[in-house]
Amino acid sequence: MSFKKFSFTKQIMKNIELLGYQQPTKIQDQAIGPILKGRDVLGLAHTGTGKTAAFMLPIIEGLATKNRNGVPKALILSPTRELAEQTGNCAKSLTRQLSINTTIVYGGAKRHSQVSKLQRGSDIVVACPGRLLDLLNTREIDLSEIELLVLDEADQMLDQGFLPDVKRIVKRLPETTQNLVFSATMPHDVKELCGGLLNNPVQISLNHSQPLDTISHTLLNVERMAKNEVLKSLLNQDEMESVIIFTRTKHKARSLAHKLSKSGFKATSLQGNMSQNQRDFALNGFRRGHFKILVATDIAARGIDIATISHVVNFDMPGSLEAYTHRTGRTGRANQCGQAITLVTDDDSKMVEMLNQKLASKLSHESPPQYTVGNHERLTALPAESEEGKQRSMTTKDNAPKLSRKKRGKRSSQRNRAVAFDFGI
Template sequence: MSFTVFQFHPQIQKALDTSGYASPTPIQAQSIPPVLAGRDLLGLAQTGTGKTAAFVLPLLQRLHTGPKGKVRALIIAPTRELAEQTHSYIIKMAEHTHLRSMVVYGGVSKQSQINAIRKGAEIIVACPGRLLDLVNTKIINLSTVEMLILDEADHMFDHGFLPDIRRILSKVPRQRQTLVFSATMPKEIRSLAEDILTNPATVQIDHTKPTASISHSFYQVEQRNKTNLLQKILLQKEITTAIVFTKTKHKAKSLAYQLQKTGCRATSLQGNLSQQKRQLALEGFKSGTYNVLVATDIAARGIDVSGISHVINFDMPSTAETYTHRTGRTGRASCSGEAYTFATPDDNKMTRALERSLGKKLVYKKESGLKEKMQFSGDRREHQPSAGISKKVSLTAGTRKFPRSQTVA
């Protein structure tokens, strides 16, 4: 199947040809036709499957004709990184059109955004907080919006953005086209999404099924031993680039600092960072200055980095769908990848959910299979036995409780 089947305007097709895009991905092939037809849509697919193009391309086609200089499309994203990523893609695909896009989020100069708005734009990509600020001060007028897109909707709904989304909905026309895209969509979140959709087309592309090119490894470990285990894995496995997921912003920051003290090229990406520091962290990870990025789930949305060799779940995800989304950041574009997950005795409920998602019993690696912890000293690795590291025994099929650990002196 070729993109030419959609009969995009020649100026849009030219951008596709220049970028080397020949064939649509499944989410694009199934989403673009109903969006072009003007239908609301709920699109569910794993990360890295091309959801951004699935709404940007038909959006550009629909806006190509019609008035200019007024806001006709609004794209809401949960993070600044995702907003920037989407905005950059729009600029790329709209290069040969007269459509203009701008990005709006907090943490940077409001005046520079106001100046850009006054120049006129048909498309706004925004995070909820700064958008509402500019709407409430009448800098942005949403009364002319024809298309509303919620990207990564699960995280907007699930991380406290719902009140802001409701306020934004009250500012846009009721007669509009609404698209909701997400990598994960628990049942309770799906019901919220469907509240704002009218007779939507639904596209689901194995959004709960882990990517086949990823190998999954699990380690039994007590909470207090997680950091030592992570250090040993980072030193002894063939890890070129890795994202390490934690539950909280504070833990992401402190864990990255602990890794740095051992000589690891690590940085963190979490909500407490200023926009400048977030950009430095992300750019450093992309360029190779850092090869380990410690992040929370929501901060990691919008990270567009190819060639990630490993994903490490330092903390167990809260749902099987979140596990799929996290691990999907490796093994992209048919490349192989590895996912490591640390499981404590308190994670039994989640491990059973992962067994159902993966379709098999989880086999746990022995922590004792790794050598004693080593630390960096400059560019040399110095061998230092680690006291208090637990020796683990792998689970056998059907075993639910963790075995007792033995302490290696």
């Protein structure tokens, strides 16, 4: 199986090779053909499965073989600025030497710069709904010639309240537009949107409701007051190379990153109260390894596509199975192995039960590593398990991540100690 079967133009094939793509992923193999044929598509797949290239390659192939006049022909809607940037950068990489122009549009950045790029001519527009509507209302963007619309991460877009904006944008597009919807989960509002938007779509479902097979899942039962110390013990393990920690609120993300940086960890936060420059600095620093730890909220972390993330730690339990899937999907990407660790307190029993049902043998229950309170070492024990729970733990023991009980040593402390930034304070 190779990209040759799609008969892409010569330059597109060169660009594919330059990016190191050797063969199509499952979503690419199933989606590219129908998109090239002009079919509407509903793609249900996790992030990190190659879905961006699955829709971008046929878009570029279509543009490369037709005359262009500088008026946008393809529109991709993204729920976050980070995802819009990454999608736009993917388009730019795949359009090398093709004279196909891409403009990225989102709030929090200079409007004048975006408008200037549109005025110079754009073939592909990647946008967040809010800023795009602003430009539509002031007639600074022309969508009258859009031939293809992509709703990327549709579930998260609707979860953030963008449904009214999306509907307004769709009404401004030609009725003949080819529509593609990609989503990691399929809640009711996404089904409803697809029913009114897609015309006899090709449906592609790659086990979207289950977390990726490349991720191991562990629950650590801890006392609420011990979560900070347990987290530090986890982060001192050598295998914790690049970690995203999830919290429920923006305030906690900022506060926890600040505490970790004061403890000598190279940590920063990513949350909604930061300016675009601060967000870019934090995310680029994490991507380049300047920061080893990124503390984030669910919304802020959407669109993060970094293949080297080794661990996801749920400092706070997510509120739903869909949120758990999205969070843990930050690791184990591009067929890399990843580990998801969730700190569990007595208040989380309902979600623990749901995770047990969903993940079954993929989920292990373990005791947390040794940690220090004052001058005393402590080890939080698991509560008594049922026979079924014991059997599940025994079944998954071999697949569970090793959680060493090593105390933080002097060398580890020196390695992690660095100037860390906590934006938003």
